[in-house]
Amino acid sequence: MPVEIDIVKVAALARLALTEEELDTFGSQLGDILEHAERVQALPTDGVPPTSHPLPMVNAFREDVTAECLDRESFLRSAPDTAGGQFRVPRILA
Amino acid sequence: MTVWEAVIGIETHVELSTESKMFCSCPADAEGEPNTACCPVCLALPGALPVPNGKAIEGILKIGLALDCDINESSIFYRKNYFYPDLPKNYQISQYTFPVCEHGHIEIDVDGASVRIGITRVHMEEDTGKSTHVGDGDGRIHGADHTLLDFNRAGIPLVEIVTEPDIRTSQEARAYGAELQRIVLALGVSDAKLEAGSMRFDVNVSVRPVGAKELGTRTETKNVNSLRSVQRTIDYEIDRQIKVLEAGGEVRLETRHWNENTGVTTSMRTKEESEDYRYFQDPDLLPLEVTPAWQSEIRSGLPELPAITRARLATLGADMIAAGVLADSSDLAALFEEAVEAGASGRAAGIWLTGEVVAYTRRSDVAVLETGLTGGRLAELTAMVEAGKLSSSAAKKVLIAVLEGEGSPEEIAESKELLQVSDITAIEAAIDHVLAENADAVDKIRGGDMKPFGFLVGQVMRQMGGRADPKVVRDLLTDRTAG
Amino acid sequence: MTGPDIADLADLTIAEAGTGLRSGDFTSTDLLAAVTKRASATEAHLHAYLTLDHEGSTRAAEAADASFAVGEDRGPLQGIPVALKDNMCTLGIETTASSKILDGWIPPYDATIVTRLKAAGAVITGKTNLDEFAMGSSTENSAYGPTRNPWNTDRVPGGSSGGSAAVTAVGSALGSFGSDTGGSIRQPAALTGLVGMKPTYGIVSRYGLIAFASSLDQIGPFSRTVEDSVLLLETISGFDPKDATSINAPVPNFGGSLGRGVSGMRIGVVTEFLNGDVIDSQIIAATRGMADKLQDAGAEIVEVSLPSTEYSLSAYYLIAPAECSSNLARFDGVRYGHRSNVEGTTEDMMSHSRAEGFGPEVIRRILLGTYALSAGYYDAFYGQAQRVRTLVRREFASAYEQVDALISPTTPTTAFAIGEKSDDPIAMYYSDLCTIPSNLAGDPAISVPIALDDAGLPIGFQVMAPALGEEVMYRVAAYVERLAGFTARASLATSEVVAP
């Protein structure tokens, strides 16, 4: 059974402005993929810890020292909109 | 009529004063031209990866140990996913389950009573960039036409300290904030400047009828940036919520904004549904493992905490208020200890230091260490006052001269002729003179009218050029005017 | 020009080219000219390069020649033309990850792999095509059009590193680098007759690799021979303080046992990957044939069952999208990349920029991952997938207590037709069936070409080893290469060159 999902909510959470048609297509494809992925639930995993990282390593730190920063122009020139050395975005509230 | 009680919890964000940011080598200094302290990591350029700052980890461990927390031997960085333009990655590296520190507490003093506030957790996260709202909103987000983003602050290490809902009054809340600030300053891990935002409070408030077990609906007021505002925000919210409830309304679960100018909180636009942060372990970062050995190394390097300092100063004789002031300044506390060591009474030394000395340094804008005052000189001064050699007004003059660097109290009192005369012969001579000229006053006193007595004291003091011990003068005059 | 005919230089292995450069038979500039000429002859058919950096590569080749002239030698890649998958950041050179959302983006920094290649005197020819953000198994999901297979241009080259596979297969670079999250190096290597290798997780820095799924991604090399693979890997591996997941330990001696043969080794054949229901019968036959040859050469071949691999694909298609949904959140039209000109708030701008900038496969995976992490579903999907990942790791670890290495087919099929699977995501996902488990386990694995199928398309043979077991993996792979005697070249590499 394909998994039923609230695709409108998921798309909003992912900040993807999809058309009705896209929502339908992706919604049904996701349902199929999840039906397949749901098979993981068949495996008994009581007491099995999750793996987030393939190797058992801990504690990677940096020294607290500064290094040279980027020249501002080197990244602002790739920005869609800037003003006075800052990134500019449209109004935040409607 | 319902009697209400408030239930208050506080989340405090403290920016650590490390050299570099939490996950990259940019300077952790938001000052300077916009976007000049940025690199691929803190701008979240494609491909960039975070590497944690070891010094920041030490900083949070210090805070956790100072708050008597349990340190989790293994703790994990999570991603808190939400979209906001000031958050470059559109997720914040933070902690969720297994924060670095949990289950601590802090003792505060409110009106002489000790109150224990539980600390739920202390965790590590990173700051966001700074938004400047431009347009008709007068710098506010409402009504702004567009927003400018500066990522110098993005990625500065932040420690979040969350209390249990143990706080009951705005006064307690303020005392908690003040004590936390003292602790952080004593640890030297942050400049904890409230006005600069390097320490800021989110205040959760709810009210319920006294005796109720269940909590009322709470509001969260974000980014309150002074201790006074913490107190005012809470007072306002308690009052507002009680009014809402008594009018039959309901308090809404929402985020509110404190306006310093109007003194009210207002609702920020509420989200239709609560945020779904999709926390998951950050695969770019390894678990943080704090071995017992590392823990004890940090613990042994901790400085004396303010509460301990206050208690120690109090055992040396400082009164409660003075102990508090002295504990906040290591220079004053050191002078105090020197003075007591040199024989001064703790009570007197404390009062002089926190009164006249602090007032002088403020007035003249100098550090106490730059003045001529030493613990030995302060002890000398208090000894002279106790021995009756200096009147209190003369002592003040001497102290100022000491602070000005004019020498020791003895030398100054001598050269300025401020020493009190306790020589009875000289005083009796003056009394003889005054009584001879005021025979009618003596008669009145002997007739039971005590009014002229003060006048006679004044005359004798005047005759003595103000340097007689007034107590001695009174005693002698009482004898001589007795019937 | 004194050396051999310049057209031949593009067909040299890296080891051969290195010898020629050091004996003065030809220069790095000659080598670059040869691969550039090969690129001009083939690109119109393949579309393997997105960017050719003529200026930078010419400068690097001249610098390498100057180094050789004064006897300065910075290692086996000095003067060697290599190509990079376009998801590795290159300072000043457009980097798109084959996505419209990064169209025109010029990184202000180099990925660590690029820094290391430059320091080693390598000549970076350009940036190669991929499935958008490395999501796919055919290189059809590129916003800039698909790459074709040089063995048969009606077929896909595999993916996601299809461009890097095609350039090395055809000789428009002597070697190349890809990234492998679920098979994105090994699968295209198998489909284009190359050696493709995914290292132990943490051996090669990911700094500057545009992330797809951080806990699975590894950069690795494409080459024509196992020996070249070692040379490429040696140059790029080692601890990087800019990547917290990089292994802080000396790099193993990858090539230390290349000539030792397999006599006395215990090698396990993974039975689940010899299942005729999911694996093409010619591939099964070729795999069994090679296993027999290894046995004849003195290895002990045992059958090993890894039952949880059956769940690997499902676990992978939860873990990778979950991580990608978060990794790709930064593409929001604020600081770089495509910004929609929709009217409205910043939130509207972000949502439209993302919907306009990402292709359908990327959107599909972001949605899938967002769902798998969301409240109420986390434990059943993402959490469970992570626990299954633990089971897979444990199963591999216990297998390696019994055997030195594991072998299997690399892919269920040889190169499939362009368009054949593009409307069926799940069928496409099955392409990675045999390669995904090594990513979940974090172990090294390599694909070596061993034969051609009836259609004349290459078949890949996979060798897997435990974490940091590259030396053992290469030892077996080198012997497989020798036993297979695979010398066929992609038709496009030979035809175009023979008839100039």
Ligand SMILES: [Zn+2]
């Ligand atoms: Zn930075």
